[in-house]
Amino acid sequence: MIFDSHAHYDDEAFKDDREEVIDKIRRAGVEKVLNCGASLEGCYKTLELTEKYDFIYGAVGIHPEYPEAALENINKIGELLENKKIVAVGEIGLDYYYEPYDRELQLRAFREQMDLARSLDMPVVIHDREAHEDTLKVIKEFKGVRGVLHCYSGSPEFAKEVLKHDYYFGFTGVVTFKNAKKAVDTVSVLPIDRILVETDCPYMAPVPYRGKRNDSSYLVHIINRIAEIRGMDYETIKRITYENACQLFNIEK
Known part of the structure; x- marks a missing residue:
């Protein structure tokens, strides 16, 4: 009963052995995966994965790295969202880490996709990197839209502000790193019914696989670390995070 709430099995990192990896994670007890599109091509590949594998669901949206593509293809994203196994709008948001970036263009693309989610009453998967203030501003503008800040x-303190707007928080392998003080501190204070686990694979592999290609079978290390932080047992955290993801994405348990 494990739910990987953010993965990228459409990524080129899996092009040579995708089927073998997906078989591996299913055998490891991963019952559900949300594959998140980041480019238009990735969104179409995500749809293909949802059609091929019964336990893979999809989110479609354009990553803030490609704001022009988001604005140009908003109608195509809307069409993809009509598919039953596409359950969220994402991966959308803001990324002010790599310069140069066009802040206003990113904000326009973010707002357009948030508006699409609101019109369809669908949850969102938000990417927020070095853009906390503007991310919260946009969240406040779109009252009633629910979602997750992925790879929190x-x-x-910022999490407490976002909580006021009915959001969830996704935690990756970062929470297992020695220098992950902010992630650990946040996990320790969040309501347990607001925590999701995710790989963001092929990236963010947890200890002891840090630096290697990630996959959903490694979620056991993230769940175990969260259990340690919260002083709870592994099975309880596994069940709660699974139920939380099902609740957010409106998927039957």
């Missing part, structure tokens, strides 16, 4: 990188 903010402070516990």
